Amino acid sequence: MIIYLYDGSFEGLLTAIYESYYLKDKPEKIYSKENFQPNLLDDTIYIETDGTKADKVYESIGSKISKNALRNVYHIFLSEHQEAGTMIYNYLRLGWRMGNSVDLNLMDNRVMVVQEICNKVSRERHRMLGLIRFQQLKGDFYYAPIEPDYNIIGLVAPHFVERMGDQNWMIHDKKRNIAAVTFHKQWVLTNIDDKFTPSLGDEEINYQKLWREYFNNISIEERYNPKLQRKNMPSRYWNNLIEK
Amino acid sequence: MDIQQKLKILADSAKYDVSCSSSGSNRKNTQGGIGNATLSGICHSWSDDGRCISLLKILYTNECVYDCVYCVNRVTNDIPRASFTPQEVADLTINFYKRNYIEGLFLSSAINKNPDYTMEGLSEVVRILREEYRFNGYIHLKGIPGADEALISKAGKYVDRMSVNIELPSSEGLKLLAPQKKKESILKPMGLINQKIIQSKEEKKQFKGANLFVPAGQSTQLIVGATQDHDYKILTLTEGLYNRYKLKRVYYSAYVPVMNHPKLPQVINPPTVREHRLYQADWLLRFYGFSAGELLDETQPNFDNDFDPKTDWALRNIHLFPIEINRAEYEMLLRVPGIGVRSARRIIAARRVSTISYDGLKNIGVVMKRAQHFITCNGKYHGEVGMKVGLIRQSLLPKPKKTNVPSWQENQLSFLTDLVPYNHNLINSIVLGEL
Incomplete structure (x- = not known):
């Protein structure tokens, strides 16, 4: 089996897809080199990331398939799924054959699987828009720790830039040691030391107490239903919630 | 009274209002302002009863002059009373919003002194939020039945959604349980809001800068199970509200027995299955092209417990x-x-x-x-x-429900009951050697 390896970046993956059309050996699978377990029977080819080749593929997905396909591909990449590279490769090959009707082809497993994972990623993004909790630090700066299943920090940041106006904030993905930081309505994604410890502002504890008070009183006792609560708000997110 | 105490009392009094949606409006943030609304709405948490928390849902005051039998806040009920000042509500909202606890505010109120006085207070809260704090997040405001039209119109310019609760689905119900409320005083503000929404949409077509008026539409709530009204009656009322008043949502609230009263039915558990069936039917009306008459009729006026x-x-x-x-x-x-x-x-x-x-x-x-x-x-x-x-x-047919006893308890019970005879006749026959 021929396997392409790329460096783990989105550009790297797109380069690998570019090369699959021009190299003699077509890949059966595409993996990120980080989570790849070599096997005696496989032939691996390492693909060097190339910005211009990646750009060409990016352009071509948008113009020859659809904007939606571009979005799908990026969401799959962010899912960090073991098979993400291969799924994207199979989906795009079909996409370039079918054009913009590829997403209608729900009877095809290559499309179905992409939509399924896309939905999971979008669902977590949407969930996070609500579940992110900012804490006010000293100096009127707001800090929010998160531990999402998928790498959705770049998908949620623009929402808060739009929403929070002049407020300066940082969203910290503690699983991946990255952070979205804003300053004057711009935001950047940076790496961050996992030992970062925030020091809370003076009013913060008080408002957390008020929020918990509200949370405990808004529930109707006669309708107590922890199963439904967990279904809507899985307990893996509770670590970073003030109210739980 | 400190703010935490007030929050405790006034959140507790507001919890029976079902609506918590923050959808239907896409108000944009403004220069130097804070917040925006998302068309789909966003849930921020889920309370222990499994219901979503999207908005800070509180009463402005729970000091009420009315005596509606079904309501916790009625004047003759002996509960702790509290009132916020407009500034306090605005500060709470902004600070919760900045921490992303909430999507906005849902402000309701008991009738303090008279409807006009209460409506003025509510208006003042939303004015402070929109004008002084430049808050552009979602606001859902309760319209107070019987308040002056001008007051309701004024508040409508600031908010995203307005609702007037019908609560009891028939005039007889109102007469029995809420003698101070009249059908007309509830429907009048609904008509007014509907008319203003239509008007503002027309204006919006002609002038880009025209003022928004309740862009997320209006909603209402019906209590299920406090009166004898059957499902068919409730559903036809709902259909009428969607068609005539162009409501965005009708909410149903399974009646939770908050007190004993000779005029109220004896309910042990809130009728949640019935509430669920009504919501299903409500969706069928709005998105599936069904009409109330197709789902129920005079001969079969209630929904089946076992089938949707x-x-x-x-x-x-x-x-x-x-x-x-x-x-x-x-x-x-x-x-x-x-x-x-x-x-x-x-x-x-x-x-x-x-x-x-x-x-x-x-x-x-x-x-x-x-x-x-x-x-x-x-x-x-x-x-x-x-x-x-x-x-x-x-x-x-749904499978018979398992009992809600945790498994360890079940085992323990069966261990004990092994020693205690279930069926005396059987035991007797064993003792007598008949088996």
């Missing part, structure tokens, strides 16, 4: 089925039990590039347990029991 309204309808109209998945129109697909709006749309989309296989339907998201009885796929019928209403009914 759509399945019930399909079983009564079995002559319309089975339908062919690869040819049926969208409107008919929507009427198949197990097919929702999303899967119907996906079926239509997928049909454009290939025929749909039976296995493919599962992937699309169709609930095959129900749908199999009502469809054919490429001419083949896959239902396990055939087109016989009785058998379909039997196979769709």
